[in-house]
Amino acid sequence: MFFLSLTPGQFLGLLAGGAALVLALYLLDRSRRRQVVATLRFWTAAREAPRTQRRRRIQQWPSLLLQLAGLGLLLAALGGLHWGTRGPAARDHVLILETSAWMAARTGQGTLMEQARALARACVRALPARDRVMLVRADALATPATAFESDRATLERAIAESAPSATALRLGQALAFAARAQRLRGGSPGEILFVGSGRVSAEESENAFAPPANLRVITAGGPLENCGLRQIGLERSLRDPGQWSILVVARNYGAAPQRRRIRLEFGGAPVGSEELRLAPGAEGSATFRLRTQAAGWLTARLEGRDALAADDEATLELPALRLLRVLVWSGRPELLRPLLAANPWVRAEYRSPAGYEPDAPADVVVLDGFRPPVPPRKPAVWIEPPAAGSPVPVAGRARAGEAVGWRPGHPITEGLGVRDLRLEGADVYSPGAGDAIVAEVEEGPVVVARADPPKMVVLGFHPGRSRMRYELAAPLLFANLLRWIEPEVFRRWEAHAQSAGSVSVELAGEARGRVRVETEDGRAVPFTQGERGVRFFWAEPGLIRVLTGTGEMVYSLSLPQVAEAQWTPPAAVRRGLPPGAVTEPRAADLSPWLALGGGVCVLVEWLLYGASRLRAAGRGGLMGGRLGRLRRAAIKVGGRGR
Amino acid sequence: MSEQPLVDQKFLEKLERLALRWQRSFPGLVGGHNPSRYPGFGLEFLDHRHFHYGDDLRAVNWRAYLRFEKLFLKIFRLEPHTPVRLLLDASASMATGGRPKFDYARTLAAALCYVGLVRLETILLLPFRAGLEGSCRCAGGRHRFAPVAEFLAQLRPEGRTDYLETVRQFVSRYVDRGLAIVISDFLDEQPCEKALQHLADFGHELMLIQVWAEEDRQPPWEGRLELIDAETGGRLELDFDREARERYTAAFDAHSRSLRRLALGNGGRYVGLSTDVEVEDAIFGPLARMVGCE
Numbered sequence: 001m002f003f004l005s006l007t008p009g010q011f012l013g014l015l016a017g018g019a020a021l022v023l024a025l026y027l028l029d030r031s032r033r034r035q036v037v038a039t040l041r042f043w044t045a046a047r048e049a050p051r052t053q054r055r056r057r058i059q060q061w062p063s064l065l066l067q068l069a070g071l072g073l074l075l076a077a078l079g080g081l082h083w084g085t086r087g088p089a090a091r092d093h094v095l096i097l098e099t100s101a102w103m104a105a106r107t108g109q110g111t112l113m114e115q116a117r118a119l120a121r122a123c124v125r126a127l128p129a130r131d132r133v134m135l136v137r138a139d140a141l142a143t144p145a146t147a148f149e150s151d152r153a154t155l156e157r158a159i160a161e162s163a164p165s166a167t168a169l170r171l172g173q174a175l176a177f178a179a180r181a182q183r184l185r186g187g188s189p190g191e192i193l194f195v196g197s198g199r200v201s202a203e204e205s206e207n208a209f210a211p212p213a214n215l216r217v218i219t220a221g222g223p224l225e226n227c228g229l230r231q232i233g234l235e236r237s238l239r240d241p242g243q244w245s246i247l248v249v250a251r252n253y254g255a256a257p258q259r260r261r262i263r264l265e266f267g268g269a270p271v272g273s274e275e276l277r278l279a280p281g282a283e284g285s286a287t288f289r290l291r292t293q294a295a296g297w298l299t300a301r302l303e304g305r306d307a308l309a310a311d312d313e314a315t316l317e318l319p320a321l322r323l324l325r326v327l328v329w330s331g332r333p334e335l336l337r338p339l340l341a342a343n344p345w346v347r348a349e350y351r352s353p354a355g356y357e358p359d360a361p362a363d364v365v366v367l368d369g370f371r372p373p374v375p376p377r378k379p380a381v382w383i384e385p386p387a388a389g390s391p392v393p394v395a396g397r398a399r400a401g402e403a404v405g406w407r408p409g410h411p412i413t414e415g416l417g418v419r420d421l422r423l424e425g426a427d428v429y430s431p432g433a434g435d436a437i438v439a440e441v442e443e444g445p446v447v448v449a450r451a452d453p454p455k456m457v458v459l460g461f462h463p464g465r466s467r468m469r470y471e472l473a474a475p476l477l478f479a480n481l482l483r484w485i486e487p488e489v490f491r492r493w494e495a496h497a498q499s500a501g502s503v504s505v506e507l508a509g510e511a512r513g514r515v516r517v518e519t520e521d522g523r524a525v526p527f528t529q530g531e532r533g534v535r536f537f538w539a540e541p542g543l544i545r546v547l548t549g550t551g552e553m554v555y556s557l558s559l560p561q562v563a564e565a566q567w568t569p570p571a572a573v574r575r576g577l578p579p580g581a582v583t584e585p586r587a588a589d590l591s592p593w594l595a596l597g598g599g600v601c602v603l604v605e606w607l608l609y610g611a612s613r614l615r616a617a618g619r620g621g622l623m624g625g626r627l628g629r630l631r632r633a634a635i636k637v638g639g640r641g642r
Numbered sequence: 643m644s645e646q647p648l649v650d651q652k653f654l655e656k657l658e659r660l661a662l663r664w665q666r667s668f669p670g671l672v673g674g675h676n677p678s679r680y681p682g683f684g685l686e687f688l689d690h691r692h693f694h695y696g697d698d699l700r701a702v703n704w705r706a707y708l709r710f711e712k713l714f715l716k717i718f719r720l721e722p723h724t725p726v727r728l729l730l731d732a733s734a735s736m737a738t739g740g741r742p743k744f745d746y747a748r749t750l751a752a753a754l755c756y757v758g759l760v761r762l763e764t765i766l767l768l769p770f771r772a773g774l775e776g777s778c779r780c781a782g783g784r785h786r787f788a789p790v791a792e793f794l795a796q797l798r799p800e801g802r803t804d805y806l807e808t809v810r811q812f813v814s815r816y817v818d819r820g821l822a823i824v825i826s827d828f829l830d831e832q833p834c835e836k837a838l839q840h841l842a843d844f845g846h847e848l849m850l851i852q853v854w855a856e857e858d859r860q861p862p863w864e865g866r867l868e869l870i871d872a873e874t875g876g877r878l879e880l881d882f883d884r885e886a887r888e889r890y891t892a893a894f895d896a897h898s899r900s901l902r903r904l905a906l907g908n909g910g911r912y913v914g915l916s917t918d919v920e921v922e923d924a925i926f927g928p929l930a931r932m933v934g935c936e
Contacts (some may be wrong), residue, residue, distance in 0.1 A: 032866040038735035039829040046890035047880040
């Protein structure tokens, strides 16, 4: 016999306290009561022989015993008195169910996930019914799916809802989380049950973690042969913007060497194919070149069948090539042609100033030495405009042989000014409030930039006519001018297809200061920035953009993150399903019957003693008087009604 | 904060249709409203008698003289102005009970005084404890009710009761007979019947109104009781149970019956009122049904 919610000591203490209270109330109820009356005349008639010796003594033993019995029975019912023997105390288990990407691998008996779910259900059923279990889904993150739950239906529902994710298992982190959950829970901790393939990253496999002492491992599946794509990288050729360089990396996760062919398709049409020989646990890569200026979907496919189909194919979206259209209005096009032809991202068109059209289709307009009747509505580069029609007032003329000083810090002057450049002559401008000075001589500014749209740059000298035409600075100046005017066209663009999880991006020095990482719909992704680049974590398949000042990198996290190594638990770790629940001793719950008995005791005491006291009080007491008044008032009203 | 008035205006309006009556015939001067068996000046014809020298010639029945040639004198029923005296118990015992009997008693007294004022009676209000206390004379019509209410409101129940001394003072102070209304719980250590009989023997018509609280008649307590007399401070310890309560109630009822017998035996009236009965119900119920108050 045991109490479910009280210890015997607590029960006896409560019973003793309650009994003392009942006894005190009983004696107080029957103690001498002082009362002021109108006269003692009639009381003497009512008095019998004095019985002062009965004061403070129990006069109605059955009443007191019934009250005490009722109290004891009700207290025992509240304490949850059971008949039988108490089983072992309930324990708190943590069930770690692996939901890594590898769990989608198919075996002869369904997927690993299906096997793991069946094993997890068997685990839950094997544990004693009163034990509580917390289900934790483990991939790159350990996510609790339930609290410590004793309801098996809830647990099985959570197990059934578990599905493979896109990331690899981080077992050490999951085990630490489980141990911490048991520690925070208090109570008596049970086992940490791990159900899964146990496939972990090479990093985690090398830095072996110490498994907790109460770990039990239930392994799902066995060795499987699988090859998968690891990464696809795309980049436009710097010399030829219409040509893509494509790198495809594949890995053999199995134990046997594999020969697999990689096929590349663009817009559904095959564009390349290469066979890879992959040793066990080794990676291989293939490089392709694709020439296209159109946008489309590039698909890399690893031919053949293996355990995991999700990493055999990856698709990337290629953007269309956009060249900068430059319309040059010049009577001396031969001077400018070499400067613009040096830039592969520029498509230049040369026209005579006589046929000037202010709305001619172009991204940038170059006006060489003439004043158009109508100013252009596009971004423009003015070269030696006549003083009468210059967009920036001309202040004078610089002497020949003046050395040019490039203003550092302006995007147009990046890479310029390292050499001593002397001009044969140049117009000197007096810039306005919103104008930026790019280059200057002793007399004043000779190159002025205006950032207000449409952007405009005014050159006080011709770069193709002076000695500058022999310098590398001339095409570089034009390239910088055009990049400053239309930065989007010159933005470096890379695309990578790889697995979800942790992504490291290496950045060039000039791009590190202005980095944004965001999802396809513009939501910011948290990242850390180091000396060599940025690092972020994204567990779901999707498109992540890394934007820098000079370029954009698109990461298509569409490949599953498959761990490279198989974790082998130490010999001391328990394996297999937990032993079946020992037949629990049966204990009968006496609470309802005790409550009923207590209620009967109280009712009997009330009927035998309490009701008579109330009746006596009701005849003459205040309450009785009020009741009497009410009764009489009712009679009176009835009588008047009649 | 103003005190609650003893009787409200609506209740006073209801009291307008009542009148105080008495059963005995009292000699006295004209001016009252209750007819008497004594002949005198009045409006209602009573009898004839022979004329004697000195009689008022205005009362001679001249028609009878023309017929019988003898002088007959018409005698009329006297409606004397009978003194009404209201004795109100203001002892400490009246303060006991869940609803204090004294509040009930003085409300009752106020109502009776108003009834008398409406009928142009003269009522002498006499609180008593160990003897008669200061009196208040009510006369002159209903608009003189306010002083009566003020007098009653300032009374406080305190002290002991001595019926014998009270009656002795009463009969020595008020020799002309009249209606004596006694409102009390009649709970004294000494029996009050002797004193009341003494009052009746002096020719006063008794109207005894016994007021009790329910716990005076049926004490609700049980168990060991230490009882303290509200007037004397005497103490008594006893075990009180159902049988004792029955004996107590029987003794109380016997006391009430002896008061009733005494009143009726002397041509007076008796009514017993519990404080649980509202004053209005008591006035228009037991008191109105009582012979003499209609």
